[in-house]
Amino acid sequence: MEVEKRLLHLNEQIAKAAHACGRNPEEIRLIAVSKTKPISMVMEAYQYGIRDFGENRVQELVEKQEEAPADIRWHLVGHLQKNKVKYLLDKAELIHSLDSIALAHEIEKRAAAIEKIQNVLIQVNITGETSKFGVSAAELMDFCQTVSQFDHICVKGLMTISVKEYTMEQNRIVFEKLHQQFEEVKKRNFDHFDMQELSMGMTHDFPAAIAAGATMIRVGTAIFGERVYAQ
Ligand SMILES: *Cc1c(COP(=O)(O)O)cnc(C)c1O
Numbered sequence: 001m002e003v004e005k006r007l008l009h010l011n012e013q014i015a016k017a018a019h020a021c022g023r024n025p026e027e028i029r030l031i032a033v034s035k036t037k038p039i040s041m042v043m044e045a046y047q048y049g050i051r052d053f054g055e056n057r058v059q060e061l062v063e064k065q066e067e068a069p070a071d072i073r074w075h076l077v078g079h080l081q082k083n084k085v086k087y088l089l090d091k092a093e094l095i096h097s098l099d100s101i102a103l104a105h106e107i108e109k110r111a112a113a114i115e116k117i118q119n120v121l122i123q124v125n126i127t128g129e130t131s132k133f134g135v136s137a138a139e140l141m142d143f144c145q146t147v148s149q150f151d152h153i154c155v156k157g158l159m160t161i162s163v164k165e166y167t168m169e170q171n172r173i174v175f176e177k178l179h180q181q182f183e184e185v186k187k188r189n190f191d192h193f194d195m196q197e198l199s200m201g202m203t204h205d206f207p208a209a210i211a212a213g214a215t216m217i218r219v220g221t222a223i224f225g226e227r228v229y230a231q
Helices: 002-020 039-048 058-067 082-088 101-113 137-147 168-188 206-211
Strands: 029-033 052-055 073-076 094-098 118-125 153-159 193-199 216-219
Touching: 002 029, 002 039, 002 206, 039 058, 052 058, 058 073, 058 082, 082 101, 094 101, 094 153, 101 118, 101 137, 101 153, 118 137, 137 153, 137 168, 153 168, 168 193, 168 206, 193 216, 206 216
Parallel strands: 029 052, 029 216, 052 073, 073 094, 094 118, 118 153, 153 193
Antiparallel strands: none
């Protein structure tokens, strides 16, 4: 019940943010980020109608997928270690966090082995914090050029994470910058790129992301409540 109530409220806020900038809320896909939360809560969201779920650890994604209905699309939203790719590739609808050429090599190798084309987003570090993963805006075009050589990777768009402490206006500027990069990449028509998705916005900043053109928002706390991590 708690999850359903939160989802009702969240969908109202999504609709409000979309209408405020003249967008159709249907253009915005909600990825419910269920990391650390039990399968029972995933099922509550599922019963409400959610079919896209995000996890940031491969093992947790694999475990939940085994228990959950088969029509759920699983998204890997956090940093992906190369040695985990082999466990993930037949399970992930979309990897939101391609952030190095070494990782692209590994995805290419594993995807080729199972004759799959893996859909990915390139994570861009717009804010430039050194603690963050992601390709810098300055390196992005060269990065795309290299990734376009891989036959078993299809780049569907870009993803970014803003800064928790930022105001809505600061967040909007970050997300507008990602949108500009998106248009620039799209214009170049790289091989194996099919630019459609802008994955940006979390619980604290999704209205700013919607205003800047997000097609996917990744929301955890607003749906499932605060996460509690063991010390
Ligand atoms: C945890 C996480 C989210 C969801 O964050 P909330 O603040 O709980 O909405 C979104 N994106 C990524 C990459 C995450 O790791």
